Amino acid sequence: MLSQKAKYALRALLMLAEQPDADMVMIADIAERENVPRKFLEAILVDLRKRGLLDSKRGKYGGYRLAKRAEDISFGEIIRIVDGPLAPLPCASKSGFRACADCTDVNSCSVRWLMLQVRDATADILDNCSLADALKHRQATGLLPAQFEI
Structure with a gap:
């Protein structure tokens, strides 16, 4: 789940992806528009900056902006940074594999077999949907002006 x-991170990054010419946005503005507690948002944005998704600048004209193009930031990348592996069980994780304590053989475990498929399907969807794709969806539903350039 x-x-x-992660939901706050996705909402903040989508807001930043909407900004023209990669304008800096102050954290207070992001928090207010996205209805996210400011202190919680600060910690999230620091993590995303450390992982290379955001640039930041201090001062009167400072704030945050995307460090990469919206087309180059996938939902999967964001969720992994914030929540960790996508796998529903540790034994199905590529990056955080850990055998279940009650498992006798990970290679023949039918639960793991199914969870590997769930992980792969989830990763396929999330890794192939970028912030730009989500902005196109917003445009199609009327939440972004049609003239907004994606």
């Missing part, structure tokens, strides 16, 4: 932290 997606954590509240």
